[in-house]
Every structure is written in C-alpha cells, then in structure tokens.
Amino acid sequence: MKLLGLDREKVRNAIEKGRVTVAVYGLGKMGLPLAAVFAEHGAKVIGVDINENVVEMINRGENHVKEEPGLDELLKKNVEEGRLSATTDGVEAARKADVMVILVPTLTDERGNLKLDPVYDVAHKISQGLEKGDVVITEATMPPGTTESIIPILEESGLKIGEFGLGHAPERTMTGTAIRDITGQYPKIVGASDERTLEALIGIYETINRKGVIPMSSIKAAEAVKVFEGIYRDVNIALANELALWCEEHGLDALEVFKAANTQPYCHLHMPGAGVGGHCIPVYPWFVINLAGRTNPRLTKTAREINDSMPHHIVELVIKGLNEAGRPVKGSNVLVLGLTFRGGVREFMKAAAKPIIQELKEWGASVYAYDPLCTPEDAERFGATWKEDFKGVDVVVITADHREFKKLDLNRMSAEMRSKVIVDGRNVLDPEEVEKLGFGYFRVGRVRNP
Template sequence: MVDSTKPASGSRNIGTLSVVGLGYIGLPTAAMFASSGVDVIGVDISQRVVDAVNSGKAHIEEGNLDELVGRCVEAGRLRATTTPQAADVFIIAVPTPVAHDDSRLPDVSYIQSAGRAIAPLLKPGNLVILESTSPVGTTGMLADLLALARPDLSFPQQAGEDADICLAYCPERIIPGQMLKELVENDRIVGGMTPRCAERAAEVYKTFVRGICHASTDRIAEMVKLTENAFRDVNIAFANELSMICDDLGVDVWKVIEFANRHPRVSILQPGAGVGGHCIAVDPWFIVSSAPDRARIIRAAREVNDSKPEFIVAQVESALRRNPDASIACLGLSYKADVDDFRESPSLEIATVLSARYPGRVLCVDPYSHVLPAEEAEARGLSFADIDAAVDKAQIVVVLVPHSAFLACPRPEGAIVVDPVGFWC
C-alpha cells in the first residue's frame, strides 16, 4: 500500500506550479505536489482559506490533509495568496455549479474568472490544466478566452503543436474521506488540446500519481468525467425509485435489495435521502444541457434523485398525522456519511424544510455542524443538539446520513423512525 502522505523523492523539474482554487480538490492536489518536491503557490479568493493554509492548516477535514499541509508549509514548498502569481504550470480547480432554477444550466463563470486572472501572467512554455468538472468544450472555451486576452501568445487552437501555451483537461477522480490515497493510486485521464499538451500534462501528474495517466483529447476527457458521474447517478436513481415503490407497496426494500443482489449479474446500490455533493448531484446536468433531446435517462435519473427529499418530508408529515405535536430529530445533514461537506446536501434541505414548517420542534444532529457557517444555519432556521439530547426529546427520529458517530445510538424505543438510509434496518 502506498503511503499517500509521504513526500516523494523529488519533482520532475516542472518548475513552479500554481493551483487556482483551494477547495476540496485544489488543496489536496496542491499539497500532494508540494509533498513531492514541487514549489506550489495556492490561490484562493477567500482570505480565510489563504490564512489557514499559510498557518499550516487545512480548512477542510480530510484524513491526514491537515498534517500534510503543515509539513509542506513548514518545508517552504507550499504558500497561499489571494492574487495569482507567475508560475510554469497553472492548475484551475474552481467550482462549476449549475443554476438553481428550472434551466439547470452550467455556470462556468468561475473558470472564466480564473482564466482572466492568470492571463496576464502567461509566458511562452507555460502549461494550463483545467481540473474543474466542466461541460464538453470548456477547455476550448478557456483557450479562446486566453487567446483573446493575450494576442501576443499562440495557443493550441491557433498553432497546434507549435503553440506557446499548452492546455489540457484532467478531471479529478477522488472520493471524500479517501482523497489523498486516491489522488496517488487512481488512474487519470489526461486530455490535451494536442498530443504534446497531453504528454506535458501527464508528466506533471506523474510527479506523484502512481496510477496510469491515460492520454486523450480534452473533449473526450471532459465527457469521461461527466459519464462517470452520470452512470453513478442513474444507478442511485434506480435504488431510490425502488425504495419509493416498495414503500407504496408495503414491502421491505432492504430485503428486496439484499435478495436481488444474490443474483450473479445484479448489483443494486443502497437508497438514501437523495444525492448531494458537488459532483453527482450537478455534473449530469452538463450532459443534459449539451444534448437535451437525447439525455432522457440521465435527466430522469436527476429528477428521481431530486424528488427523494420531498418523499422523505412527506413520510415525516405522515408520521405527524399520527402524533401532531411531536418533536423531530434529524440525524445527519452533510451530503454523505463521515464527510464535512454540505454542498447540494439533500439532508440539509430536508432539515431546512422541516424547520420552516415546524419551527421550534426540530433538532438537528451532525458531527460536522461546526463546519456549516453559523449565519447559514441561522438563515435556514436550524437548531443543533447532541444526539442523545435530540433522540431523547424527539417522538419522530429521521435518519438522513449514517455517520459512524451515530453507531453507538440504539434505535429509540417508542419513537416513530423514518429511516431512508437503512441505518436501523
């Protein structure tokens, strides 16, 4: 087993590397390069994030990341700033959300802003790598933006292999809780705008990646990333739809899945409260927006998963009809178990809806509640308590995320339990 937090023997002479965006992907990536002997400049618009990194701290909870960042900063290999600085390689790892309206259109404005920020710093020989999950064609869009900003330089869409600046797309393939290990061990798809661009980008990642770096084109690599997440979304949607059908029929979905999975060619996933996070809950919409008439299954899967929170709220309200004055405990608000990420969390939305409809009667429990900004929790009307207090007070207990911190809590006697994740099944 590779120790993914142990510095490698040295860099591949790639020069100074700048990571633009120090979030859940950018910071671990920056730390892995720095631990491998590369001089890394991290860039983020948040002064809080920059200050945390420069003090040797990770602003997110992720395995040994805090220790790794501290080691890299102490060694002088990693520093952070709010203003981009000159480098030899630029990696852009900024968010790509979708509109929160019926259009669900992708928002690439953060990528555009990052491109405009680094454009004045570019010099011949630079390599720009986009890591942000993006609609097909975004790398080309970024190249056009940079070419417009820097007419004194040539880019791959203009000069092919002879371009002054190389551009590539290399999406992350990691899961929260295992980021450092998977950054090292997983294969990478390296999509260059030309073969030379792909080769140069692959050499950069081989600084610490032990998996295979598969060379491809930027558009194929963009579609691969979206395909991976859409595949998972469709399979989760099947499980979530099945759980709602079984509930209507009065059938135990957990037993149905257990026995169906004994078939040698069946592997049904576990249903849950919906789909959250900044990947699976978002990325399939990029495919839908690119091919709205073709992406029928992908769109349907998104709609099924997005409807699951409403179904759970309806289950709670059904329980309330049996006990109209009941207090409610919502266990788990982050988007998945044992991570401190609340982005696109269906559990957070469920707790918010219930808190608004039944003010003063909902207590929330999450081991990572300290990560949720206090002003956001207040705006959502959320009240937090420890698990013992919440469960003791509640007549309805809703398990939304099966955090391991909840394992010691027995199924409450006398309470109505709504358990869409099968925690006490």
C-alpha cells in the same frame, strides 16, 4: 522548466528533480491536497487563492481543510521544506510557473446553470503571466466543451494555442479521500489541445498517480468522463429508489434483495435513500440535459425527478410511522438528524433535510434538528430548532450518514422519546436491533405494513 516538447519520462524527471514550478489556483478542499501532493513529489508549488486567510494559514503550514486525513502533516512538511507557498497574486504566480492548474469552484445552481466567473478570472490572471511552453490545466469539473472557452482569454497573452498547451484532467475524488484518490486510487483521465501537451500531461500525472493515466482523444472527451461518472451514479440511485418503492408495496426488504442481486458481477444496484445531494451527482445530469440538442436525455431527466422526490417519500414514511403509533402529524415532534447532504462533510447543497423539514412543518409538526458538524444557526436556516436530546420526540429521521448516527444510543432514545418511531433515510441502523427495543423502524424499501 518548460514541459511542452518533452517526453513523459523527461517531464517526470524534471518534476522529481525540483525543476518544475506548478501554480495551483484555488486552495480549497480539492486544490490544497493537490498542491501538497505535487510538492511532495518534488515540484515547486505556488498555491493561489483569493482568500487572504487561507493564504496566510498555508504559509504558516496550517491546514484549513480539516476533513482531509493526512493533509496536516503533508502540508506542514512541504511548507517547512520550502516546496510549497501560497499567494493572492495570481499574475505573479503565472509568471513564475511552468504548469498552471485551475481548481476553483465551477458555480452552478441546482439545475446545472453555470457561472464560470472564477475560472475566467483565473484565466485572465494566467494570461498576464503566460509564457511559451507553459501548460494550463483545468481540474475543476467542466461541462463538456467548456475548458476550450478559456482559449481566447489565454490568447490575450499574445501567444497562440500550440505555443502554450491546454488540458483537462478532472478531479475524480471527493472531500475526505482526495489525497488517497489523486495519488493512486483510480487512474487519472487527461485530454489535451495537442499531442505535445498530452505527453506533458501524461508525464505530470504519472508522477503523482501510481495507477497511471488514461489519455483521451480530446479535452471534451476527458470532460465527459467525469460528468458521465456522476450521471451513472444518479441514474443507478434512481433505479435503486424505484425498485425500493416497489419493494415497500410488496412487503420485501429492498436491501436484502439488492445485496443478493449484487453478488452477480453484472448487477451494481446502489443504495436507496432520502435523496441525492452535493455539488456533483445531482448537478452533472443537468450539464448533459442543458447541452442536449437532438438527443432527448429522457432517462437522465427521469432519474433526477425520482431522486428529487425522495425527501417527499421520507415525509410519507414519517406520517406512516406516526399513524401506526396512533399520533397525528399536527402537534407531533420530529427530530431530523443530519443537515449536511452526506456524512462527514459540512456541505449543504441539495441536502435532503431541507425539503423534509419544510414539508413536515407544513403538516403542522414541530421540527427539531441536530448535526455534529453544524450549529444551532444552521438548524435555524433550515427552519428547525436545535435539539441535542430525544426528550418528547415522536419520530427520529436520519438524513445524513454521519459516523455518530451509526452508533446512536438506542436505550437512551427509547427512554426519552414519546412515540418510538425511526425513519432511517440513510440505512445506517440495524433493523433487527432497533425493532427488538420496540421502535417502529422504517427505511426506503422496507416498511412493516405495506
């Protein structure tokens, strides 16, 4: 059933009664949870992916996004009940669908230079099946102004914008909490090409999101919301890092100060640490920087510089720890715990471990690595040797907040390590407990001898 021209209540009713077909393009960490949630709320969902294995698994009711709690059951149930299926045929899916959601990767390098090929590929496929009254939505993160760049491709269908609707509804979530977030942790942000499409988007997302919808005045404004959220985090982490470095110089414990300061409702200091990784927070600032004309986004640029310098500071802490233990860096054994950019997710974009390992090797240290989500081959790619114990290790450096690292066996470490130094780049250990066992403990914003 076509949704353009219906009010939000009718849209909701049509979805819940099973009269609306939604095609979700891209069945990865974001797309698969979304497809399952739409199906759970009554829509007929066709998932589209270029990866045949992914499509086959989904049609068997098997989940390939293991990091997502609750997705196994949600997927299986909706496939078995016939509301969710998958295909590699994006054109056929577009012919059958009333709503097409684009949730493929928006590829960027570390400086936010974009490659929108997957988005354009999907837009071409949709244009071959597009019908009057259809609604096309980008949920993939798009720099402000980019969703509208697919209009000419969609118009290759012979239809003009207005005969079909275009909207943007950014994913405000992350791997591991997608189902929770898209069903009502935060309101959904939507922007659309015209009022009728906006009304349809409100109806669509009010159906699946208990927290409701915030309609924006334009697609570009909706795109900016998601990008600005990321930049806020990057700048705030940079501020936390800057103040933490100051605390180190002045013999203060930054976390103690931040915790107390944050009890006042206008203060939201974030966590200092080994650096900012992932596909989102360190990349979105570049969208704004790269698109800046007269504005010179100095603060955004400086924040990026500060956060990018933190892996180097971790190396400085390693050297300080070794000095205090009376051991030269050259010939020391350093074990890096965590190759991924954060805990619980096997993603490597801008992982702090990489520059840390490289710099320590330049100093002549032997560098080892372990990560519960990785393999010895991953360690090798990073330039380190896989190691699953602490024998002969001088310094343990924690670079990802995996659950396992929060409950390290400190007694075993104490017995096996050669010099007992810990550099906690993710603030996961309790300093008092660690120091009681005779370790030298260092973290960003807290050193023993300034």
